[in-house]
Amino acid sequence: MDKKVIVIGGGAAGMMASIVAKRNGANVTLLERNSRVGKKILATGNGRCNYTNMHVDINNYHGKNPKFVYSCLSQMNVEMTLNFFEKLGITPVVEEGGKVFPLSFQASSVLDVLRMEMEDLGVKIVCDAFVTDIFKKKEKFIVTLKDKKTFIGDKVIICTGGKAAPFTGSDGNGYELSKKLSHSIIDVFPGLVQLRLEKSYLKQIAGVKVVGTAGLYSKGKLIREDKGDILFTNYGISGPPILQLSRKALELLNKDKKPILKVSLIDRKTKEEVVDYLKLRFTYLEKRTIETGLIGFINKRLIPVILKEIKIDRSKRVAQLSNKEIDKLAKILVDWKFEIIGSQSYKDAQVTAGGISTKEIDSTTMESKLVKGLYFAGEIMDIDGDCGGFNLQWAWSSGYVAGKSAALTILKG
Numbered sequence: 001m002d003k004k005v006i007v008i009g010g011g012a013a014g015m016m017a018s019i020v021a022k023r024n025g026a027n028v029t030l031l032e033r034n035s036r037v038g039k040k041i042l043a044t045g046n047g048r049c050n051y052t053n054m055h056v057d058i059n060n061y062h063g064k065n066p067k068f069v070y071s072c073l074s075q076m077n078v079e080m081t082l083n084f085f086e087k088l089g090i091t092p093v094v095e096e097g098g099k100v101f102p103l104s105f106q107a108s109s110v111l112d113v114l115r116m117e118m119e120d121l122g123v124k125i126v127c128d129a130f131v132t133d134i135f136k137k138k139e140k141f142i143v144t145l146k147d148k149k150t151f152i153g154d155k156v157i158i159c160t161g162g163k164a165a166p167f168t169g170s171d172g173n174g175y176e177l178s179k180k181l182s183h184s185i186i187d188v189f190p191g192l193v194q195l196r197l198e199k200s201y202l203k204q205i206a207g208v209k210v211v212g213t214a215g216l217y218s219k220g221k222l223i224r225e226d227k228g229d230i231l232f233t234n235y236g237i238s239g240p241p242i243l244q245l246s247r248k249a250l251e252l253l254n255k256d257k258k259p260i261l262k263v264s265l266i267d268r269k270t271k272e273e274v275v276d277y278l279k280l281r282f283t284y285l286e287k288r289t290i291e292t293g294l295i296g297f298i299n300k301r302l303i304p305v306i307l308k309e310i311k312i313d314r315s316k317r318v319a320q321l322s323n324k325e326i327d328k329l330a331k332i333l334v335d336w337k338f339e340i341i342g343s344q345s346y347k348d349a350q351v352t353a354g355g356i357s358t359k360e361i362d363s364t365t366m367e368s369k370l371v372k373g374l375y376f377a378g379e380i381m382d383i384d385g386d387c388g389g390f391n392l393q394w395a396w397s398s399g400y401v402a403g404k405s406a407a408l409t410i411l412k413g
């Protein structure tokens with residue numbers, strides 16, 4: 001058998017595609033620009049690799065056509081993914097929100113077992129192989145590296161990732177390779193990323209962490225809400241709920257729709273409940289100033305900033321506060337409003353929104369509709385998932401489908 005599949009990019013999607021293509025009988029060569037495969041996997045889940053989620057659903061995915069994920073996610077669903085990894089040695093453990101990690105809690109375990117499986121199967125792994133050109137001549141693909149070495153294959157699977165965390169090797173060069181093959185790119189921007197806010201006092205509260213709710217609003221309408229640890233930083237705001245909102249926030253910002261972030265510092269309480277509580281609290285702290293009267297209720301570093309924001313003199317005695325002032329205080333505590341002005345860069349982002357237009361790819365095989373024999377898998381496509389294991393699941397599922405389709409069409413052909 002001399003029919004060959006060339007996989008470009010040794011990330012999650014590329015390794016899965018290589019394994020599945022090889023298991024289905026193809027002769028597979030994996031080309032990776034770094035000196036080792038899977039660099040990004042090591043950084044996932046804070047070094048623990050949240051490799052899937054028990055609640056994977058089409059609604060966790062975004063792009064011009066999120067329904068595009070449906071076929072891949074059914075062909076390799078969560079159960080199959082858990083089974084695939086369990087058979088390679090990864091014992092799953094499910095944490096809050098359905099997030100699945102290896103029981104070793106080491107991302108390196110996931111990479112180790114994928115690498116071992118590729119070696120056992122006989123996938124030819126070529127590292128330090130930076131692909132700079134892909135050219136189709138008659139029925140063959142000619143893949144050229146930066147050092148001018150060439151590889152010839154019957155099928156090519158592009159898995160070069162997006163632009164997020166470019167230090168791991170995915171810097172967006174795959175879009176250029178794909179453009180040369182006549183594919184179009186939906187505008188890309190960082191997804192799952194910290195947000196920059198418009199406020200003069202951010203430096204004063206940088207480092208303060210609260211457990212609260214973050215709500216994204218546009219034109220007064222709630223777009224999305226998430227709870228959890230929220231961290232104020234010198235540029236704006238971070239933490240899991242913020243990352244979850246960031247994609248939608250940046251999409252609105254790109255359309256000039258002025259996204260607004262509202263943070264509730266007092267989780268699970270309405271404004272009315274906070275008013276009642278403050279009134280009660282101030283009866284037994286009546287000798288205190290408002291500044292000291294809030295110690296123990298909210299983070300001390302937030303107190304002067306919040307009081308300045310609602311224009312209440314910090315030396316005012318709590319007993320002298322009017323109902324209107326208590327109302328204003330309660331409102332900011334459950335509804336602190338910020339204007340979103342941007343985000344941190346790709347360097348800090350966990351995923352790329354946008355990418356190769358899914359209109360040009362067959363959702364059941366991952367084959368290009370423009371170039372026969374060319375396939376895509378992973379983050380390079382215009383699909384991005386929520387935080388919580390959904391992006392790696394997309395890489396596994398699309399890698400599985402691309403690898404299988406590329407190998408099987410060879411056997412049939």
Ligand SMILES: Cc1cc2nc3c(=O)[nH]c(=O)nc-3n(C[C@H](O)[C@H](O)[C@H](O)COP(=O)(O)OP(=O)(O)OC[C@H]3O[C@@H](n4cnc5c(N)ncnc54)[C@H](O)[C@@H]3O)c2cc1C
Pocket residue numbers: 008009010011012013014031032033034037038039040041043044045046049050051052129130131132159160161162164165168169170171173174349350351377378379380388389390391392393395
């Ligand atoms: C810090 C961080 C934490 C994350 N944590 C999680 C998590 O816990 N759970 C989750 O589901 N998702 C997580 N993600 C997202 C997830 O890691 C990615 O969506 C996923 O790894 C994408 O896989 P991929 O194979 O498509 O691309 P990548 O992993 O980016 O792999 C692309 C590969 O292609 C190589 N390459 C690029 N261009 C070329 C070229 N021209 N020639 C040869 N090789 C090339 C690159 O070097 C790279 O190895 C995280 C991301 C980051 C940055």
